[in-house]
Amino acid sequence: MKILVPVKRVVDYNVKIRVKADGSGIDTANVKMSMNPFDEIALEEGVRQKEAGKATEVVAVSCGVAQAQDVLRTALAIGADRGILVETDAELQPLAVAKLLKAVADKEQPQLIILGKQATDDDANQTGQMLAALLGWPQATFASRVVIEDGKAIVTREVDGGAETLALNLPAVVTADLRLNEPRYVTLPNMMKAKKKTIESTTPADLGVSVESRLKTLKVSEPPVRTTGQIVPDIATLVSKLRNEAKVI
Amino acid sequence: MAILVIAEHDNATLKGSTLNTVTAASRCGGDIEILIAGYQCGAAAQAAAEIAGVSRVLVADAPHFADSLAENVAEQAISIAGNYSHILAPANAFGKNILPRVAARLDVAQISEIIHVCSPDTFERPIYAGNAIATVQSSDPVKVITVRTTGFAPAAAGAAAAAIENVEAVADSGTSHFVARDLAKSGRPELSGAKVIVAGGRGVGSAENFKIIEQLADKLGAAIGASRAAVDAGFVPNDWQIGQTGKIVAPQLYIALGISGAIQHVAGIKDSKTIVAINNDPDAPIFLVADYGVIGDVHELVPQLIAELG
Numbered sequence: 023m024k025i026l027v028p029v030k031r032v033v034d035y036n037v038k039i040r041v042k043a044d045g046s047g048i049d050t051a052n053v054k055m056s057m058n059p060f061d062e063i064a065l066e067e068g069v070r071q072k073e074a075g076k077a078t079e080v081v082a083v084s085c086g087v088a089q090a091q092d093v094l095r096t097a098l099a100i101g102a103d104r105g106i107l108v109e110t111d112a113e114l115q116p117l118a119v120a121k122l123l124k125a126v127a128d129k130e131q132p133q134l135i136i137l138g139k140q141a142t143d144d145d146a147n148q149t150g151q152m153l154a155a156l157l158g159w160p161q162a163t164f165a166s167r168v169v170i171e172d173g174k175a176i177v178t179r180e181v182d183g184g185a186e187t188l189a190l191n192l193p194a195v196v197t198a199d200l201r202l203n204e205p206r207y208v209t210l211p212n213m214m215k216a217k218k219k220t221i222e223s224t225t226p227a228d229l230g231v232s233v234e235s236r237l238k239t240l241k242v243s244e245p246p247v248r249t250t251g252q253i254v255p256d257i258a259t260l261v262s263k264l265r266n267e268a269k270v271i
Numbered sequence: 272m273a274i275l276v277i278a279e280h281d282n283a284t285l286k287g288s289t290l291n292t293v294t295a296a297s298r299c300g301g302d303i304e305i306l307i308a309g310y311q312c313g314a315a316a317q318a319a320a321e322i323a324g325v326s327r328v329l330v331a332d333a334p335h336f337a338d339s340l341a342e343n344v345a346e347q348a349i350s351i352a353g354n355y356s357h358i359l360a361p362a363n364a365f366g367k368n369i370l371p372r373v374a375a376r377l378d379v380a381q382i383s384e385i386i387h388v389c390s391p392d393t394f395e396r397p398i399y400a401g402n403a404i405a406t407v408q409s410s411d412p413v414k415v416i417t418v419r420t421t422g423f424a425p426a427a428a429g430a431a432a433a434a435i436e437n438v439e440a441v442a443d444s445g446t447s448h449f450v451a452r453d454l455a456k457s458g459r460p461e462l463s464g465a466k467v468i469v470a471g472g473r474g475v476g477s478a479e480n481f482k483i484i485e486q487l488a489d490k491l492g493a494a495i496g497a498s499r500a501a502v503d504a505g506f507v508p509n510d511w512q513i514g515q516t517g518k519i520v521a522p523q524l525y526i527a528l529g530i531s532g533a534i535q536h537v538a539g540i541k542d543s544k545t546i547v548a549i550n551n552d553p554d555a556p557i558f559l560v561a562d563y564g565v566i567g568d569v570h571e572l573v574p575q576l577i578a579e580l581g
Contacts (some may be wrong), residue, residue: 035535036534039533041391064315070384117374117378127466144398145384145399145400148383149371150371151368151369151370151371151372152371152375155345156376157392160446174577179364180509180510181276181452182364183510184509184510185452186453187451188340188448191449200503201509223516237380238410239383239407242403244401244403245397245541247547249312250563251564254563255565257565260547260563260565261576261580264388264524264545264563265381268524268545270467270545271467271580
């Protein structure tokens, strides 16, 4: 069984982002970029399933600028067998990415596609679900456990009040939540081995997909700033202020 | 054209998230209609019909809707989508799971987690864990939108009742089957709509120590939440997690105990009216967002707080 894992290059989640003064977007010049943390978890899951003998090949795919190769190299070092870069400088929104991934999936014919549930830049939480719908496949989002058996994926999902378990017929799409696994560290020997693995390059035009954006960003602004708070010396003062000043109790 | 709200419900009752979503819908212009896809869901449909501002409730009742499987509910929404200019659902586990399938099949963009409606085609939404707000405009013929429920007040239950109509249920996709559910039952308020929330972090130290947090919550009639660190450490269940990838909350009062205040946690609490933090570390970033901070040991100060509250 082949597993396809899409991975996205995003601003590293530890970076304190700054909104550009002209409101046109986020300042990403010279900012550290990394693999989306949820995609790391998705990739780790794919590699573990392969190590458990449930899959024969893990293919990583990334859509975006040429530097997305860095994220694919990391994916190969974590254990993906091959990488695919769908290269474009165009702004990519989830619907376009889902269409690109569908085209890749039509060629690669995976039985399972695992994605991170959301990217930490746009926080959209759409691509996996959109891809599943375009492929006509079942989905299990926010997965905290995936078991592959008898042509099915038995997935436990985190939902608002706890957890639920679904059984999906393969092929299927799964999106990874935080607690699905803890990704391994990339070791130097694995990074060296990864250099021998291939990354093939293609473009949206090659795949026959139009990636035109549907949503126009009119402006990006800072969120409302909270007024500075105060440190209070003890609990008695705290309770008094909550009662008389903030009036919340 | 009308606006469709995909209701969250459990067949017997309507979930509060539907009411906040109806308010967001009311800002988009047009009659509001509600889709109830469920099984033996007459009671939920009745409750939906009583929401102020709703014109019509469409009910698709079939066994394969019993567990809100995304493949089936999305297909039902797609089957009636032609009548609507906007399709909305709450931005929680229910809505986020289902709605993107609808958008993709209609070949339109989805606008996730709106916090404000500027006009029927322009919306504000948080990005980068809420550290920036994007104003986006859609030129698609149908706007497919998930709604951050804390951004909109719940619609009132009106006296008038809208018409309830049955619609033909789409077939079961047959590709996904519900196996089991494990939901916590609690007498405490739900996190999403709670007016007061008490939350614990790594500083609480253990699952056992969370009992004192629970006592404080009981004293205040509060819901209980936690930071990712506390969930990962196994102190509390995963559905207690508040943050960028957990629950987004906006209570009147949020008390953060032993929580350092990482960017991703703060993302989930920024819209709270009053934030209180108790932490041993004077440099903890939580003090930068707290309205009131007390520096000290949670294990000493929380019992004092319980006592002081009388």
